[in-house]
Amino acid sequence: MNDLPQHFLSHPFDDDKLKEECGVFGVVGVKDAANFVALGLHALQHRGQEAGGIVAHDPEHGFNSAHRFGYVRDNFTKASLMETLPGPIAIGHVRYSTAGKKGAVIRDIQPFFGEFSLGGAAVAHNGNLTNADQLRRELIEMGAIFQSSSDSECIIHLMARSIQKRHADRIADALRRVEGAFSVVAMTRTKLIGVRDPLGVRPLVLGRLGDNGFALSSETCGLDIIGAEFVREIEPGEMVVIENGLVKSSRPFAPAKSRFCIFEHVYFSRPDSQYGGRSVYETRRQIGVELAREAPVEADLVCPVPDSGTPAAIGFSQESGIPFALGITRNQYMGRTFIEPTEQIRNMGVRLKLNVNKALIKGKRVILVDDSVVRGTTSRKIKDMILDAGAKEVHFRIASPPTAWPCFYGVDTPDRSKLLAAKMSEDEMRDWIGVDSLKFISLDGLYRAAGEAEGRNKENPQYCDACFSGEYPISPADQLAKGFRMKTAAE
Amino acid sequence: MNDLPQHFLSHPFDDDKLKEECGVFGVVGVKDAANFVALGLHALQHRGQEAGGIVAHDPEHGFNSAHRFGYVRDNFTKASLMETLPGPIAIGHVRYSTAGKKGAVIRDIQPFFGEFSLGGAAVAHNGNLTNADQLRRELIEMGAIFQSSSDSECIIHLMARSIQKRHADRIADALRRVEGAFSVVAMTRTKLIGVRDPLGVRPLVLGRLGDNGFALSSETCGLDIIGAEFVREIEPGEMVVIENGLVKSSRPFAPAKSRFCIFEHVYFSRPDSQYGGRSVYETRRQIGVELAREAPVEADLVCPVPDSGTPAAIGFSQESGIPFALGITRNQYMGRTFIEPTEQIRNMGVRLKLNVNKALIKGKRVILVDDSVVRGTTSRKIKDMILDAGAKEVHFRIASPPTAWPCFYGVDTPDRSKLLAAKMSEDEMRDWIGVDSLKFISLDGLYRAAGEAEGRNKENPQYCDACFSGEYPISPADQLAKGFRMKTAAE
């Protein structure tokens, strides 16, 4: 059931990227925890720009919540709103839309809240459940009333039906029933709870805040903004329950080998976040180094496609010795709010956002470094702009392998039929885009850049790389039921 | 859990009236049914000004809904919104807040919607359930997750748990579990359903619209605005299911004697609505006639307290022969939107809304006719204004008996301790308000004006008059559990 917001925000110019769907954040043990959650969500805004929500609890005022469309900075920074969210414990969520039906519905904005017989609890979820359709049918059959189209709502209904006497046990009960990728941050009146799925597909980190406080965040950049000290990553399959300044860890799931999403390194995570002690920026720069080794080309300038191609372009320049230059300028005043633009303005497309530095590019052989190619439409437009500016040659270098398979673990990917790499070989893509050369980093090169000196372990891949390899570590049950065809042995 | 709207509307100047909490409306069998529902709700706006909602269904687009704070005319008349509610069947609701906790929450706005295993259904409820607290506890124990603080949400959860195979049977199942006063309008993909509680406390009428359409409305004025022909009242304890141009009637409850709310005649219903073939206006005028007989007084002018006292004042004038005059002018530009006024303006209180016609009143003996006295605070202010204008005498005549007991059947009444008539005799009230005389119509007089020639049948009262008599026809179970004390035999 759709309940359309009055001013729906749409952004027609960013549709050629994969999109992370969510970021989660939670804080306990400080005054006005919701303010810290707002800041954390602001730092995680790149993980979901459509909407955000915060639930807070205070012994005097009980549970309070606010769910809003739009940026964190436009909603959750106003004193008038934040004053309605008092208390020492709070969790929050930013979301892109992925798993909901088309159309933005305020009831789909997380965290979800449930009043149980043992007291209220709120849950925020980053990831995607691969058996949500089936669970939803079962729950409805048993009398559950769903308020949203989000797969994450299953978690709270499973909790409501659990016979466990403690919230944490009910969460564990619920998460044992679901399949898929999830990093969950939850709260009761006094407990902050964090859980990662057995494969640890989505990230979740723990930080210490002041004397007695703790924070959970999708990425370390969320800890930095509130001045929290990074403690460690929550481990795949781990649940932590934080109360009274103590962190209790448990393992509610069967053990499994870690398969962290490698695209978090390539594109999703912020460059100043870190995993395994190394910054995402450094991994991306290293991808550029590997790419320069794998696919060198003579040229005058290495230019990033702003802004996500920048670290790899720096690495490519440093390895190749070809000067790095900002040949394309991004308009920093682009937002998400081009509401009902005139036809004339709609047609401007990418030019509203990017401009080529003509005086710099004219007559040059240019290497363009981008993070990925999805549909390829933006790549073509950028190539046109560069040639219009008088470039002599254009070479594309892509900091990820060809994206040939959809992600079912919490990333917004087009249908397989829309993925350029699912339909064409590298050479065909080069010709279709119309550039002098086009090269993607190899899967092995990507693993090396991510710190795996030996490259990808074909038997037991260290990461989830299904979008490149078609090898899905968790069965996409709902998708198979809808007709999705897995990679065959022959492919 | 409170989710405060960003611009919460409050109106500090109308707090001295009882307030109906809801109006319901439904239409089936016409193009763009939601437009008709919007108009019907506009006509029923006096029954609930805080918020409104509409759910519509279309075979192509499924169920769609919109829930908004504010007036119907400000939300549900815009083409951009109404286009999102297509289809030949729709129901709607306007509400005041009554049964929810303090604070306005968008999730509390009806109609409520549930996706059941046999398909979706929406429910809108006018009235109040007297055993909702207990039901809610039971349902939560069984795993239900409540989204609102509204007692009406119990109905949809009871439906979800019913084992009946048809929606109508599930509604009957659910309503047999609840106690209290209710007029319910519900819809499935194809059926419009209307039900009244066994005593018929709240009104509900049926109208015919065009060739094949039907409408259900709280009052006949809702039928008038859309040009629907009044067919009949839904009877106490009756359920109607309307589909394909046919109205099927059934009786899901044990038979009971009708106890329609007499305050609908006194104040709640619009004067141009009709019950039992007579307009509410005419009943109110007749109250004035009775009042003039019961409590005559010599005076120069009969003035209504605008606007609800007008019909009774006309009747009083006609019976007494004392000229009717508009001695108090209401500012027609008062709205609900005095948001955060300055202190100076807040203190103006009633003067923002009412002004005395000094040139008319000066030196006169004035009879003021008002519909009711609740806290009495407004009566005092009006008396002050009239005396400041130079009136020689002020006589209050009230078109209802003293309001000494709270209503638990869907009307927003203050705590008993705040009701002037619960604390004082008629003479004490006269002195406290500070007027030359104060008289209320007798309960028998009121019944006579409402068409009961013999007055009130003490053994089997024809109406629910609990707010005057303290005799509650339905046990207020939740209230008793919270400590409410019923009238004793001695009182």
Next chain:
Amino acid sequence: MNDLPQHFLSHPFDDDKLKEECGVFGVVGVKDAANFVALGLHALQHRGQEAGGIVAHDPEHGFNSAHRFGYVRDNFTKASLMETLPGPIAIGHVRYSTAGKKGAVIRDIQPFFGEFSLGGAAVAHNGNLTNADQLRRELIEMGAIFQSSSDSECIIHLMARSIQKRHADRIADALRRVEGAFSVVAMTRTKLIGVRDPLGVRPLVLGRLGDNGFALSSETCGLDIIGAEFVREIEPGEMVVIENGLVKSSRPFAPAKSRFCIFEHVYFSRPDSQYGGRSVYETRRQIGVELAREAPVEADLVCPVPDSGTPAAIGFSQESGIPFALGITRNQYMGRTFIEPTEQIRNMGVRLKLNVNKALIKGKRVILVDDSVVRGTTSRKIKDMILDAGAKEVHFRIASPPTAWPCFYGVDTPDRSKLLAAKMSEDEMRDWIGVDSLKFISLDGLYRAAGEAEGRNKENPQYCDACFSGEYPISPADQLAKGFRMKTAAE
């Protein structure tokens, strides 16, 4: 030059009335004068609903202003706005659009402000200048830059060019150059100034506020709301300058005979305002009495067309002995904000606003009393509604003579070609509207009701009645230049 507001308010259902264009209000000698101005404008809202403005002065913060589209209550009651308008002196203005070009422009909202070499001054004007076009051309020729399309802006430019050394003298200079109808309220840093044109066409009254304060208001109802004591009317051709608790009166114009607008009695002014010691309500009631004498008819009920026909209907009922009844109910929740309604809703027209009390009207002979007939379109619709409700006969009685001529003195009238009475005789109008009888009060009857026992003095009419008689007391110079044809001796 049009600068359209983003959410322009339009109200398609009130286009069949003449509309007063403005109300003016000023206060000096109290703390936070702007708050009092806001309240005064709220009481004068019926004189202009499109927009309002306030200018205030404070020694510390200088001149501050706010101009807003929409109701006073929606803008000038918020603490956040009113705090920006500090100081002991302020003036304000509410406006309908009249003299500006089509389209709402924030620059057209008064008061107008000018920074002169002798300090700033603000001016608010109720009325219309009949030589504004010519003055504007002259001023532009001399280098003046007009910011608005309002004729009133001429006043401030004429002040800027005056060689007088005092603001009051400059205002007098300016107003001696203009022709037309005007009541002006102006302010400097310390002086509140009020002026009425030589004929006193538009009203302006003086009140005393607290120990040292004074207020100027278009009507006495503006004094009532702030608790100011009515002192006297500003006389035609008089200027008052109020400073330090003293009111100085002067006569800047050649003496002339008073010609107050008689339509202020009929429709424009609020019923609780008073002129010459008698309330407007009483004059209107007396019109009903005269009408009952001039045009009696046998019937069962006298019903007002809400709300402006009510006092005359009361008078008609009292004189004729036919019972007064509220046969038509006005929806009190109609506002101005039916923005872009759906076609279906737009077509509801008058039914959104009015409903007939069917149970009351059925089978009755009904006299409808309305204040005026302009285009006649609404009268036809009301007649249809009454007949649909089953009335046996419908008789219209109109509380003003036929409106056959446009007003050029500050009232929004349609082109003469659109006025029903300019095209048809009384009998033709009766047939066109389709009622059993239609009668207008005579011009003499109207004068009698307004207190002129001898009726209208044909040689020296006591009022301006140009809209009825076609006799214009001030030459409409600009209109004549545009081709308007005055009444000929033969007509």
Next chain:
Amino acid sequence: MNDLPQHFLSHPFDDDKLKEECGVFGVVGVKDAANFVALGLHALQHRGQEAGGIVAHDPEHGFNSAHRFGYVRDNFTKASLMETLPGPIAIGHVRYSTAGKKGAVIRDIQPFFGEFSLGGAAVAHNGNLTNADQLRRELIEMGAIFQSSSDSECIIHLMARSIQKRHADRIADALRRVEGAFSVVAMTRTKLIGVRDPLGVRPLVLGRLGDNGFALSSETCGLDIIGAEFVREIEPGEMVVIENGLVKSSRPFAPAKSRFCIFEHVYFSRPDSQYGGRSVYETRRQIGVELAREAPVEADLVCPVPDSGTPAAIGFSQESGIPFALGITRNQYMGRTFIEPTEQIRNMGVRLKLNVNKALIKGKRVILVDDSVVRGTTSRKIKDMILDAGAKEVHFRIASPPTAWPCFYGVDTPDRSKLLAAKMSEDEMRDWIGVDSLKFISLDGLYRAAGEAEGRNKENPQYCDACFSGEYPISPADQLAKGFRMKTAAE
């Protein structure tokens, strides 16, 4: 007179930069010129973020305008607004506030419009008039009424009083009376007019658009976005009048030597704009090269302070061989709309906007390249963040000389007393900021980077560099009258 917007936008975190006050744009000879102006202004948004305005003319609809607070993309891209601005000629303006009084006033938003006896004209102005106070006094004395607090409004009043018969001649008349820096874009019903002051302090460029159209823009990036071909810069002291596809050039002023603002190279202009055939990016990169030569230092990383320090940091890295790295990440979701934040959030200050890449910086000797130091407060905070992240050494390199003098030619500079470089030597600044070393580029180095191989010509400086040198090429008359003290021979 202040007329505060209801939701005033403020951004407390960008107050440590000089701010360009305006951008101007105009288009003639294309369908729907206002759409192109909107795009041009979007590209020039960095020159003024507070507000924007567009005036357009169409033979059928005359002059229309829209003035709005906020970003171009949020206002001037909506079809509903742009449809109100039809026609083949339009001009626009984006502004920061500079020359107006404190407080945002919609009447201060340009373009300004005047209806003259020879027809309407609109004017948009980038720059600042140094004798505006005196002109304003004279004009008010002569009867002019100013609507804004903007110095630019003088131009339109001088035009109104000119006795010239053609608009272009009136503009020339007006601009000969003013002193200061100005690039003006103006329009009549058919002519697009561009003028630069005799010294050419502010930029203005001409482009060709389609077959018959032309555009004027502050910078070439405004031409790029609409696909216009860069023709040439308007020359200092030149006026162009464009009509019917023809560009007529004239020289209304006495000849003077060019003194283009060198800070346009350093910071104001967008890096992809070009002057003299070279991109601003390239000049900035060259500043980094010069800086590395003038002030080398041993270190591990060269990091830009985002985003404006990036080109110089690239140049510094390339010249020094020290690796370039993105050690500080800017949050791309920061906007201008932190309205009334909570105290807690306000105190986060720079951390909301910037984050240090800890994993990268830890243990490193870091060179930070920034474009300028104004108050120095942000430099201190960035230093703290870098040290908190574990850097071993911090060296600041500044891509401009010390900013020791305020600009009076259209740039928002703090009072001289607030400029760090006006109070301290380079060493004192280093100690106050608390870094291991701090070096500014020399004035000669800056000139060399800007293409002057011989450096600054001390007798006849090629640029206006008053903010660095204190040598003002145009006398700041109004400022001197207010007590500003020029540099003495001794300084």
